[in-house]
Amino acid sequence: MTTSHRMATMEPSISVAVEFLPAATSQNPMTSGVGLSNVQLSRTRRRMLDLVNRLHSTGVQVDIDLPQIAVIGSQSAGKSSLIESISGITLPRAAGTCTRCPTEIRLSKTTTAWQCAVYIRTLTDAKGQAIGQARNEAFGDIITDKTKVEDRIRRAQKAILNPSTPAKRFLASNDEDDRDDSELSFSSNYVSLQISGPDVADLSFVDLPGLIASVSSSSKGGKDDITLVENLVTTYIKKENCIILLTVACETDFENQGAHRLAKQYDPQGKRTIGVLTKPDRIPTGEEPNWLPFIRNEKEPLVNNWFCVKQPSSNDLKANLTWEQARKREDTFFSSTAPWCELDSVYQKYLRTGNLVDRLSLILSDLISKRLPQIYYELEENTSNARRDLASLPPPPSDNPHTEIAALIHKFMNEVAKHVEGVPHADGLLQLIRPMHESFRIDIRSTAPIFRPFEKKHDGVQHIHRAPFLVNEEGEIWDGEESDVEDYDAYPRRQRSSAHPRKIFIEEVMQRANDAITREFPGRHPFVVQKTFMDEFITKWESPAQHLCAAVHRVMSDYIKKLVSIHFGNFGQGHLEQRIKTIVHQHIEQCRNTAEEKINWLLQLETRPFSLNTHYFTDYRNKFLTYFRGERQRYDQSKLALAINQYYQRQPTPAPVDYGIEKVMSGLAQIGLTGISAGDLHKLPSSGPLEPAMTIMADVRAYFQVAYKRFADNVPLAIDQELVCGVEVGLLNALYDQLGINTPEGQEICKDLAQESPQIADRRADLKKRLERLEIAQKELLAIGS
Incomplete structure (x- = not known):
């Protein structure tokens, strides 16, 4: 009033x-x-x-x-x-x-x-x-x-x-x-x-x-x-x-x-x-x-x-x-x-x-x-408030604290299991982790080698188009090696790597291939060339993987601590809550260590290129080889058109130009290759001196697609198994063992833990007295x- x-x-x-x-x-x-x-x-x-x-x-x-x-x-x-x-x-x-x-x-x-x-x-x-x-x-x-x-x-x-x-x-x-x-x-x-x-x-x-x-x-x-x-x-x-x-x-x-x-x-x-x-x-x-x-x-x-x-x-x-x-x-x-x-x-x-x-x-x-x-x-309002405040206090200590603590622990474990399995809430544990998985996938994807099927001296003049099959497959995320038109810095940080990726031009690939030749047949290059390029992007995976593990660990720690406070925060003087938080913290740390070991194991597996998914790899290899050849042909045609334009600029009158396309198409028909249009010429194998570099680039890029998707799945799965779901495993035993409530001294331990806070006891006594006089x-x- x-x-x-x-x-x-x-x-x-x-x-x-x-x-x-x-x-x-x-x-x-x-x-x-x-x-x-x-x-x-x-x-x-x-x-x-x-x-x-x-x-x-x-x-x-x-x-x-x-x-x-x-x-x-x-x-x-x-x-x-x-x-x-x-x-x-x-x-x-x-x-x-x-x-x-x-x-x-x-x-x-x-x-x-x-x-x-x-x-x-x-x-x-x-x-x-x-x-x-x-x-x-x-x-x-x-x-x-x-x-x-x-x-x-x-x-x-x-x-x-x-x-x-x-x-x-x-x-x-x-x-x-x-x-x-x-x-x-x-x-x-x-x-x-x-x-x-x-x-x-x-x-x-x-x-x-x-x-x-x-x-x-x-x-x-x-x-x-x-x-x-x-x-x-x-x-x-x-x-x-x-x-x-x-x-x-x-x-x-x-x-x-x-x-x-x-x-x-x-x-x-x-x-x-x-x-x-x-x-x-x-x-x-x-x-x-x-x-x-x-x-x-x-x-x-x-x-x-x-x-x-x-x-x-x-x-x-x-x-x-x-x-x-x-x-x-x-x-x-x-x-x-x-x-x-x-x-x-x-x-x-x-x-x-x-x-x-x-x-x-x-x-x-x-x-x-x-x-x-x-x-x-005012009496009605004060009485209602007193009852509400009294109800909000934790119940007074029971006559059997051992049974009460055991019941609280099992109720807490049931709650942990429920949240680890997933609850239909926007702020649930798995909902908080899911965006981290997507960011991790993008971080791994951004480590793809950026090959350029033309010489470095033409960088900035010649632009590469995006691969249509990747756009259809992965959407409009940043794909540095397929487009020079897009501005790298215009993308959110979570959609790109922390450092500007390095471009690998075709002459560098060819140089590495030639330098690696030992006893190979003419026109052949050792597999170590592809592997060196593969090692470059695989070594970049450790940091995003460990970052994901650390981020999930932080979310897990905070989330489980809140559950501990909810279930034990009003018990006794807070000693039980603090001890359980310590035990849970140690348990989560162990789960994190196990998850990190699994991540390191997965990284070790990736150091040796391997895949039984032959069809998947071959399909990507053909697509990338066609893609690189097409971009190279567009590059060569651009140079030819530029040379012709420069030639005729020097001539007094224009003269007809024969590009030789008709002769090429006629020759293909004579050897039995029919049904090929002029636009398909870039798909034909090239016998040019840079063709081995094209093959190496396609091999590496195709394997990246196979390996990155495998790794982007396996790391979150390992973290989920060892850290998220792993929290539930062994936690109940750890709580009983470290609290010591099942030991011969368990009854005394529970009695000490159940001692009520003097502040809460005084608050309850005051509220009871207040409620008594208000009701009277x-x-x-x-x-x-x-």
């Missing part, structure tokens, strides 16, 4: 309270009960007030903002006397600070005899840390004699200030209230008084310790007490649904009273602050008019105005003046003492304790009625409709 919404909820309630406030003249202090309970409050509103009181008893105010009235003021501001006047009881009086812990007072008008029940409500431990579920402990039997309340409160306060001592001891103790022997100077735990009877008001409020301006040398807390009390007051008044009852003593300069500063800090517009001027009988003579602007709401204006009350003096209290007599004297004072009696009738309703109580009762009950629907919603509060809230 936003601040603006809460404030909007409160403002109408305050306005209604002001509009329907009964005039002061309607009250008869002689016949009204103590506190002057507002008879206009309906039974439903009293039930709502009781409901909020019960909600406060659950401690749920820690989770949601409950309506309440907080009485604040500086020391000696008359705050205690005001509380006594409203409640009809006497509070403990002692030297120094009287109120050293909050005192909650719940007043309820009943037809039964007057009684007071005293409780100690514990919200924090001895170190001031929240305990979660509030504890409500009855402190003694119910009191039916008002004169005994003061002593009971004093003893309850002392029990709160000495948390290490059982509270019951202070009920029977005869020790006097000596603040120096208390463990704490102040406490946020408080005394709760539940007062009922026919002459009490329907009202609830909490009396907070008075703000301290200075501390004595004998004070235990010293200057820390000033901050402690201010922080305690702040925890109450900073809440949007806290009505601030600000007490200001008229005997002290207004500017010197720190309570007003604090109230204005958290309620700058005065929408939820009600001011109370106390001790008007102690105003120095002649200074009374200085305080009238407050009653007229002209100075430091508040939405609900300022009130002025007069409480019994210390002499009156010593004389055992009753509260009924005190109210009568208060009425006489304001009716006969200037300048109070001279105020217009419209301002008379802001004088006297009875009018203040009526206003407080009306404002509080109206605020509760406005706030209840939101309280119900929900039941209390629902009870109002029954």
Whole structure:
């Protein structure tokens, strides 16, 4: 609920309270009960007030903002006397600070005899840390004699200030209230008084310790007490649904009273602050008019105005003046003492304790009625969140950790097996690896030798076309040796090798072939020529293969680690998760080593050219030989055309050119070679001096096609078998062996591993306590409709 919404909820309630406030003249202090309970409050509103009181008893105010009235003021501001006047009881009086812990007072008008029940409500431990579920402990039997309340409160306060001592001891103790022997100077735990009877008001409020301006040398807390009390007051008044009852003593300069500063800090517009001027009988003579602007709401204006009350003096209290007599004297004072009696009738309703109580009762009950629907919603939301947060925590340690750990391990292994086999998700293990296989294939393909069927001196002038059969087979990936037209650097890095491939021109091939001749027949060249070219591209395969293995290893490690965290991350204090991650890491490393050994073995196999796929090799060899011859013929025809053009450029007139094609075709027909077109001439064997180089180039290039496809399949298969699928093999045994859970010490090992994290245990305990008080509060809230 936003601040603006809460404030909007409160403002109408305050306005209604002001509009329907009964005039002061309607009250008869002689016949009204103590506190002057507002008879206009309906039974439903009293039930709502009781409901909020019960909600406060659950401690749920820690989770949601409950309506309440907080009485604040500086020391000696008359705050205690005001509380006594409203409640009809006497509070403990002692030297120094009287109120050293909050005192909650719940007043309820009943037809039964007057009684007071005293409780100690514990919200924090001895170190001031929240305990979660509030504890409500009855402190003694119910009191039916008002004169005994003061002593009971004093003893309850002392029990709160000495948390290490059982509270019951202070009920029977005869020790006097000596603040120096208390463990704490102040406490946020408080005394709760539940007062009922026919002459009490329907009202609830909490009396907070008075703000301290200075501390004595004998004070235990010293200057820390000033901050402690201010922080305690702040925890109450900073809440949007806290009505601030600000007490200001008229005997002290207004500017010197720190309570007003604090109230204005958290309620700058005065929408939820009600001011109370106390001790008007102690105003120095002649200074009374200085305080009238407050009653007229002209100075430091508040939405609900300022009130002025007069409480019994210390002499009156010593004389055992009753509260009924005190109210009568208060009425006489304001009716006969200037300048109070001279105020217009419209301002008379802001004088006297009875009018203040009526206003407080009306404002509080109206605020509760406005706030209840939101309280119900917030309880539902907080309960749902608490249940969700509790469900998100790992289950508490079981009584049989050995069985639990074994079950977790087997469930984890089943999950590993499922993901290794493949899951239908875009971010599955195999889906993450698949793009790496394609990149590897392209990297291997890019190592193909780039042969040029023309001399190096023509590089850059003569361009080679792409082989149509490769385009149809492999698509439009970069194919450096088949095209000079395409820009090598224009392709993505994953589609080309890291270095610009070297072109091998036909004269280099021919030179190697001639240099290698030993005892061969004329026109024959040794196989070692082809092998040297094959070795050049095969040696380039090691780096992409190892890179693929390393990349798959990284993906595997990260993926399996995530599975480990999912299955073991919430178990114990995390020791099991870390140990399993270590074991899994070592196991994956072993799988990687095995995969690398297989890759090296495959590389060794490729060092000796071999293939039984004769048809596949022969088909490629013929295609490449035809391809190289065609590109060479196109190259030769280009040279011939260039020479002819240059010849005729030197002649005065053009002359017909006979290319000899007709004679060649006629000669082929005479020897029986029919059905051959002029475009097929490049397919015929050539007896030229560079024909052996063409054959060698076709052999090497055809074998590359056979070998690269074989290698591009075998390496991913080896990695998949040894690294991906290999992770599952032997992992279960490794986990059991290295964890040692099947050894004689296995039970103790599992017990140690199952120890829950203190943070999680504390979190679970806090959530359980929170859920308990929220559910109790929900039941209390629902009870109002029954």
